[in-house]
Amino acid sequence: MTDDVQRLAQTIKRAQWRDHRALEAALASVGTTLVQWDALRAIAARPGASGHELAEATFMSDQAFASLAGRLLRQGLVERVPGHGRRLEHHLTESGRQTLERGSSVADTTLERLFAGLGADERRRLQRLLDRLLA
Template sequence: MAVSLQDVGLAVKRLQWRHHREANTRLAELGLSLPQWDVLRHLHDNPDASLHALATLTFQTDQSMGALAGRMIDRGLLARVGGPGRAVRHTLTAEGERLREAGSRVFDGVLSESVGRLTRAERATLVELLGKATS
């Protein structure tokens, strides 16, 4: 059976949809959505990221990222800190860091049920191929 480009695209989308659906369900037990956990994860990895950079990293618009950050500040997950010039940066609070770590364990569990079934070599090949496709 020949595999079309559409077949590949659909397989990637199905895997992504599975991850998002399961992650949202399981993260809800922590009081988080996948976009909220993604912000916590990216802010941890990029502590000096601007709101625009976080929007880009989390596949959001600047406006939606600003609204999400505001809600996360209200929940005590993020805090605003000064930046160079008029820039406003954000940092994780202790609660934000706690939920980032807990969310990471949840997301690792979701991934272990799919790509975790691949061998180490298969995962390396998958990452290489996806990287090649997105470059």
Template sequence: MPRLASESVDDPSLKFALMIRDLNLALSRHGASDLQDLGLSQAQIPVLSVIGDLPGSTGLELAEATHTTPQAVSQVLCRLVDAGMVRREALGGRAMGHHLTESGAAATREARIRFARLADALLVDLSDDEQAVLLSSLGRVLDATVRLDAHETPVQDGAEDFRRNV
């Protein structure tokens, strides 16, 4: 029996989707305990990271930057505020800006260190050039997801292009 769902699939389109799923599951499995040690969840990491990069971000800005819904970000923010990792600042009206506390900044730094170790372990068999190509390629794939989210690229056209290029 194959270890990964993607190992036994020949269709390139399905194989791609299953490989991404397998990779996501592996990252979740191996990163979850490190995050729990820091008192964090996987949903909190992107929010903390964006707040660190863009202090004062509103909930809507955080939702857009993390490609999640405002409701999901609101729940994450409530937990982060309760944990003392994020503080809110009134911006006028109902808008609130969000800032990392020292605790939140420390947890974010430590999470980045731990994810760097995990990435090193996963990418150990790739040369520096191969790693650069992989990251560049994944970046372009993620850019395509943004276009799909904005309904700029029909899904069926992309699937045919993928099959022709494999």
């Protein structure tokens, strides 16, 4: 049993690693990285979110997200505005929206290719199983 569980965990990790490498290469063609694109997605989904909220959404520490947000700010992809108290709210700039759109197009194409070996029903089943595992 232990070997089966370890093999399953390793297979999931290998699939994630494959996806990340492919997405990183594809996103470079539009001038962004996987980490940057993921942060732009999180900000677009949560306009006005704090750095802490966005760190959680992107599976980063607060410190790592703050560093990334600083780079995105210097690149003109995001803006931070004061919120309540010490809170800084994050928003995409027009350039950030354009980068997100280009990146999303490339990511969709890449992910379709990576999951082409599974039919629509198999993808839905895999999604349900992973959702159940994480519940």
